[in-house]
Amino acid sequence: MKKEKPTMTEKISQNTIKKLLTTRYIGKNIFCYDTIDSTNTEAKRKLSSPDGSVFIAEHQQKGRGRLSRVWESEKSCGIYMSVLLKPQLSPDSVPEITPVTGLAVASALRKICNVPVLIKWPNDIVISGKKLCGILAELTIPEGEIPHVIVGIGINVNNHSFPDGISDIATSIFCETEKTFDRSEIVAAVLSEFERYYEIFLNYGFPALLKEYTELSATVNREVEIISPTGCYRAFATGIDPDGSLIISHNGKTEKVSSGEVSVRGIYRYV
Ligand code: BT5
Numbered sequence: 001m002k003k004e005k006p007t008m009t010e011k012i013s014q015n016t017i018k019k020l021l022t023t024r025y026i027g028k029n030i031f032c033y034d035t036i037d038s039t040n041t042e043a044k045r046k047l048s049s050p051d052g053s054v055f056i057a058e059h060q061q062k063g064r065g066r067l068s069r070v071w072e073s074e075k076s077c078g079i080y081m082s083v084l085l086k087p088q089l090s091p092d093s094v095p096e097i098t099p100v101t102g103l104a105v106a107s108a109l110r111k112i113c114n115v116p117v118l119i120k121w122p123n124d125i126v127i128s129g130k131k132l133c134g135i136l137a138e139l140t141i142p143e144g145e146i147p148h149v150i151v152g153i154g155i156n157v158n159n160h161s162f163p164d165g166i167s168d169i170a171t172s173i174f175c176e177t178e179k180t181f182d183r184s185e186i187v188a189a190v191l192s193e194f195e196r197y198y199e200i201f202l203n204y205g206f207p208a209l210l211k212e213y214t215e216l217s218a219t220v221n222r223e224v225e226i227i228s229p230t231g232c233y234r235a236f237a238t239g240i241d242p243d244g245s246l247i248i249s250h251n252g253k254t255e256k257v258s259s260g261e262v263s264v265r266g267i268y269r270y271v
Helices: 014-020 039-045 091-113 173-177 183-204 206-215
Strands: 030-036 054-060 079-085 118-120 124-127 130-140 148-155 222-228 231-240 246-250 253-257 263-266
Touching: 014 030, 014 183, 030 039, 039 054, 039 079, 039 130, 039 148, 079 183, 091 118, 091 124, 091 130, 091 148, 091 173, 091 183, 091 206, 148 183, 183 206, 206 231, 222 246
Parallel strands: 030 054
Antiparallel strands: 054 079, 079 148, 118 124, 124 130, 130 148, 222 231, 222 263, 231 246, 246 253
């Protein structure tokens, strides 16, 4: 992609978000920052904040992905936010919050920006074979308390270009539509969709969302490369298990892989 000056757009406005939110408790407390190390790290420092608190920054100096990878967080172009959750869930079910979040983000972006995004299992939102959004869910269990989950969401919105290391794999809503979007509107839509799906998940479990998730999957029914600590191999992704893991067919056998153990790459394109 051609290098261009970064496009800074209007700041994210807490008032606009609150006006548009349709939630009961997600985003009722919003903490906004100009610059922060990482909104996930900030949420971890503020664990005593109410369930559903949201931390949003214009810029992250140490935006994080999984396994200490970097999340590029260009100032005032993207959405960098974390939601603090205190669910009555067993720690075993916590990984399912990642696909629930993926569903919420994909649904919000389809509605607000009219972009045909898909979900790359387990934690990316992709379009045209490129990554538009990443999700990082982290679990902390303070002594004597229920699990606290911090769900970090990074969405490329008005970026015109990306740094060299990711310019081939990253895209933004602007790059896909040539339109600049109001990030506050997207934040409100993502949080509203998140609460809707999260409530279904808490009440009925991930199986209640499986059909919708699978319909939006960029991974299912594709040949994939499984990258595990013991090596890489090709497999065919046949479905998503009710517990959120990926079902693959490999050497004539059906196996389940969980997101903590492996990364998945499409064979022909990034997804
Ligand atoms: C993720 O990790 O995709 C999770 C990203 C979560 C970011 C949010 S922002 C708010 C909150 N606060 C944080 O500190 N983090 C969360 P992973 O699957 O490990 O992917 C990381 C990889 O994505 C990197 O190694 C790059 O290849 C690529 N990448 C980095 N920045 C990107 C960007 N802005 N857009 C697309 N791809 C990117």
